[in-house]
Amino acid sequence: MELIWRGIIEAVHMILSADREVLQITWLTLQVCLFSTLISTILGVPVGMLLTFKSFPGKKAVLLLSHAGMGLPPVVAGLWVTMFLWRSGPLGEWQWLFTTNAIVLAQIVVSLPILISLSYSSFKKIDKGTRLQLKALAPTKIQTLLLYLKQAQFGLWAAVMAGLGRVLAEVGAAMMVGGNLQGQTRILTTAMVMEVSRGNFEIALALSFILMTIALALTFVLLRLQQKEASV
Template sequence: MEMIWQGILAALRLLITGDPEVMEITLLTLRVSTIGTLISLLIGIPFGTVLALKAFPGRRVVLSIVNTGMGLPPVVVGLWVSIFLWRSGPFGFLNIMYTPTAIIIAQAIIASPIVAALTCAALQQTNPKLRLQIKALGATRLQYVWLLLKEVRYSLLAAIIAGFGAIVSEIGASMAVGGNIQGQTRVLTTATVLEVSKGNFDIAIALSIILCLLAYGATLCLTLLQQKQQGGA
């Protein structure tokens, strides 16, 4: 119990004093997770929309793969991204291994299936009568898709929350492609594991508390936005 209190006090001390290293790690965590989430939205929403609204051969197989991707182990993603970005890999010439860019790529891959699957599920649950009504009003294909996405906007915000939550808390991919390099690729999850391995449980608890506060803060903002829009609908 004493160790837990020491961790809480250490977290308060680090936050109040604005420890430079902790602030750097926290800001990097927020930056890569936010960019990774945005990229996953650019990939996942269009892909999920196509899966929901377009009939094509093998659609159910693709949908099952996307649904499986929702539980894709981050360490597996980290492994394959490492293989492709390694110096001898297909994209080794980019020289982005062990950089924040590599972490962003891995995290975007982790979150994209989540966003795509939730987008597809939301669109498939729309009222068929609404679809017919939109078409009857002479909407173009783009207008048709836009109106349906607008109809499920609350579910899309839930998809954003789920995607962000999945990548801000993952460690396997970040460790594999980032290398946990101090001042360059060290994020809150990898820093926590490092402190645990060193036996610094008070600092590890402090970092874990900061990570939870970061995740909660971001999720709270999205939830408030979701509820505000829902209340104004």
């Protein structure tokens, strides 16, 4: 208990003293996590809608991969991203390895299946009666898209929260593809692992409290948006 209390004090001290390295790590964490979640949402929601309302060759395979990908171990994702970005890999010419771009890419790999699967479930819950009513109104494609998004919005917000939670908690892939380089690719989760390996448990705890505060704040904002949209 004393160690936890010292960790809380250390976290408050880091924030109040505006520790430059901690602020840089925190800001980088926010950048990569929000950007990867945004891209996963932009890609995942349309794919989830496509899987719900359209039939095409390979649909079952895509569904299987997206559902299975929800439990994809981050280190496996990190390994594959590393191999693709390695200098002799298919994407080696991008020179993304050990950069924030590589971390974003790895986080997209682990969060995209969650967005696809949960979006698919959200659209699937729209009852057939509602679908028939929409068809009877003969809306345009854009109007149909907006109506379906409105009907599934509660579940879609939940999908975004789940995706964000996955990337905020991710450490294995980020460590593998980013290298935990100070001032360049070090984020809160990888910094925590490093401090634990050094035996600096107070600093690791302080960083964990900062990360939990960020997670709670972002989740609170998304919950408010979810409730606001649901009440409209």
